[in-house]
Amino acid sequence: xxxxxxxxxxLKEPGASVKISCKxxxxxxxxxxxxxxxxxxxxxxxxxGWINTNTGNPTYAQGSTGRFVFSLDTSVSTAYxxxxxxKTEDTAIYYCARPYATGKFCFDPWGQGTLVTxxx
Amino acid sequence: xxxxxxxxxFSVSPGGTVTLTCGLSSGSVSTSYYPSWYQQxxxxxxxxxxxxxxTRSSGVPDRFSGSILxxxxxxxxxxxxxxxxxxxxxxxxxxxxxxxxxTGTKVTVL
Numbered sequence: 223x224x225x226x227x228x229x230x231x232x233l234k235e236p237g238a239s240v241k242i243s244c245k246x247x248x249x250x251x252x253x254x255x256x257x258x259x260x261x262x263x264x265x266x267x268x269x270x271g272w273i274n275t276n277t278g279n280p281t282y283a284q285g286s287t288g289r290f291v292f293s294l295d296t297s298v299s300t301a302y303x304x305x306x307x308x309k310t311e312d313t314a315i316y317y318c319a320r321p322y323a324t325g326k327f328c329f330d331p332w333g334q335g336t337l338v339t340x341x342x
Numbered sequence: 343x344x345x346x347x348x349x350x351x352f353s354v355s356p357g358g359t360v361t362l363t364c365g366l367s368s369g370s371v372s373t374s375y376y377p378s379w380y381q382q383x384x385x386x387x388x389x390x391x392x393x394x395x396x397t398r399s400s401g402v403p404d405r406f407s408g409s410i411l412x413x414x415x416x417x418x419x420x421x422x423x424x425x426x427x428x429x430x431x432x433x434x435x436x437x438x439x440x441x442x443x444x445t446g447t448k449v450t451v452l
């Protein structure tokens with residue numbers, strides 16, 4: 223069964239960095255991209271971008287350039303999202319999600335989410 | 343910047359029918375945007391209920407259906423039940439590897 227398991231909650235001060243992980247199992251990791259989605263408290267879902275797990279090439283949404291970095295460690299079937307120079311407005315739940323199937327433009331499954339809290 | 347608009351909220355009676363829509367700030371939604379719909383309850387990750395406009399995900403009850411209505415994607419719940427009370431988001435594929443989520447609709451069943 224396909225699973226995405228994310229790392230645990232993080233509490234960081236403004237200006238710090240955080241790196242959250244998304245470990246895949248149940249399928250060949252390099253066969254599907256990994257997408258990242260953000261949800262601020264009480265707000266909607268925001269697509270942040272995706273990373274090609276074959277090439278490592280990232281694609282960032284317009285609002286996710288600069289301080290957000292997608293990376294991989296294919297040896298452990300894990301994708302990472304690093305956020306640098308954290309701001310209080312980065313407080314959110316961050317989800318990873320996989321395309322449902324090749325050629326399908328939709329996301330299933332999803333990771334359980336990682337809460338990042340930025341506060342002094 | 344593309345905005346994908348959904349109704350903020352809907353209330354439906356148990357057993358009733360509700361149709362949520364997903365529209366573009368400029369232009370019409372068609373099957374070429376591969377609309378998909380996600381159900382999210384508090385504290386949970388989103389769950390895909392519809393993809394490719396109208397295909398139900400595995401295990402999703404057949405009271406959920408997807409379509410194109412006019413110039414919008416639509417999600418209809420026919421015979422709403424208490425556990426359908428959730429937030430619902432549409433997702434559109436904009437091409438070239440880019441996606442946009444809708445603003446979300448909160449559905450209350452009462």
